[in-house]
Amino acid sequence: MAELVAAELRRSITVAMRRLSASSLMPASQGNLSARDRDTGNVVITPHAYPYEDMTPDDLVVLGPDGEQIGGRLDPSYDALLHVGVYKARPEVFAVLHTEPPYVNAFGALGRDILPVTTTGLKSANGTTPIMPFRHRRDEAFTTEMLEVMGDSHGVVWQNHGLLVVADTVENAAERTIGIEFNAQVMHLALRAGEPQTLERVGADMIVA
Numbered sequence: 001m002a003e004l005v006a007a008e009l010r011r012s013i014t015v016a017m018r019r020l021s022a023s024s025l026m027p028a029s030q031g032n033l034s035a036r037d038r039d040t041g042n043v044v045i046t047p048h049a050y051p052y053e054d055m056t057p058d059d060l061v062v063l064g065p066d067g068e069q070i071g072g073r074l075d076p077s078y079d080a081l082l083h084v085g086v087y088k089a090r091p092e093v094f095a096v097l098h099t100e101p102p103y104v105n106a107f108g109a110l111g112r113d114i115l116p117v118t119t120t121g122l123k124s125a126n127g128t129t130p131i132m133p134f135r136h137r138r139d140e141a142f143t144t145e146m147l148e149v150m151g152d153s154h155g156v157v158w159q160n161h162g163l164l165v166v167a168d169t170v171e172n173a174a175e176r177t178i179g180i181e182f183n184a185q186v187m188h189l190a191l192r193a194g195e196p197q198t199l200e201r202v203g204a205d206m207i208v209a
């Protein structure tokens with residue numbers, strides 16, 4: 001019988017979450033990461049409230065394309081249906097990552113969009129990372145609104161909560177998350193000294209790397 005999801009995909013999720021957790025991009029067992037298998041269309045996602053340092057590929061949960069659980073002994077992440085909703089709406093997306101990085105969250109709390117003040121930030125977010133107003137429920141309407149706010153950016157901030165990033169691979173989702181947090185940290189430092197020039201104002205054609 002064919003695998004529900006590729007073993008390599010499972011492994012990449014546990015590797016990425018251990019790395020992000022060790023880098024303080026989310027506290028304790030917060031955050032979640034999923035990937036869509038390109039062959040089967042199934043979604044593999046981190047379990048609910050489970051420590052990343054102990055997580056093995058067997059601890060991950062597998063969902064069918066409509067979100068029904070078809071593999072794994074643990075409960076899926078609380079945001080599982082949100083991830084499935086993103087995959088349904090965005091056929092080009094194969095990885096969805098939610099983290100709670102401190103500098104990103106600081107701008108989220110202020111309701112202030114994160115502007116590309118570094119080349120890394122521009123590349124990681126594909127421009128500005130917008131802020132979505134706080135909502136109590138993360139239901140279907142939340143997913144629809146979130147995708148609207150995100151537009152063609154690679155990321156969106158849930159105000160007073162955290163960051164959601166989409167990508168074509170798990171590795172790129174992790175890189176983009178790290179890049180958006182780095183850019184937010186630089187923006188924070190720059191704002192203490194004045195008004196930073198953003199790459200949008202300079203023009204993206206000046207980017208060399």
Ligand SMILES: [Zn+2]
Nearest residue numbers: 030031100162
């Ligand atoms: Zn969260």
